[in-house]
Amino acid sequence: MSQLSNILNHDEEPGSEELLRYLQGKATDEERFAIEKQMVDSSFVNEAMEGLQHFRDPEEVKNYVAQLNRQLQKHTDKKVTRRNKRKLKEQNWLTIAILAILLLCVTGYLLIHFLRVKH
């Protein structure tokens, strides 16, 4: 009867490595069961596995994933750098503005001081 709990229990989601092994027919019985259970519960996993079976070479899928992840990382890193640069520019302007105000104050004070001394 304990096997009945398999119907209600939720295992941890299989990772990419397990999914790739399943595609290549190299998954262990336990991995295979966990993946097929996921396919019952999740349309996302089910459709993905159907699609992945259409690739000519499952080994090539690994390369595609690595390539896509590299491109994604480049993109997310770039955005951050760009944003950081923008932040730096904004900070530079703020410093210049503060310095300009301070300079004006000092010049104003000196001007008033010298005028008073003259008089």
Add this chain to the structure above:
Amino acid sequence: MSNNRYEHISDQELLQKFYSDRDNQWLGIALQRYTLLLLGVCMKYLKNEEEAKDAVQQIFLKAITELGKYKVDYLKSWLYTVARNHCLMKLRDKNIFIPVEDDTPLASPETDRSELANKEITLTLLETSLEELNPEQKTCVTLFYLQKKSYQEIVNHTGYSLLQVKSHIQNGKRNLKILLEKKMNTNG
């Protein structure tokens, strides 16, 4: 950035981090978890390796833009919807129309993770509910969940097609849960 370091962080937590500091790297880590699944879904619809790869790239870009605009709670299901819509649009551009399948999830994971799962009484009720399923569903559910047979083994054993086997297991599970809930309510 090695993503193994972030394995223990859930999607929701990664999204929270992104929403608090707007650092796209958090999105990168979360999205990479679904690259393989997205590639599979795109391949299922587009049936072309290069087009599927391009589609995943476009989906990533779209995700980065959209996630910056509004809050998403469940990244996985949101990404799946984005991917499907993207592929269906691509196909529509080519004048290919695919009937949308009923993809209503069997149940939310939260419901499935119900604490009831291991209680003796639930399992007893489940056992009686199993007897009430139609013969096809009962056979497939028993072979799959109780005897842990693979889809292919069930196909060989029953003579049903793969699609039929999947459908009997899905519908069988859905019906079992309905029967179980009814029994639980009756038992109070």
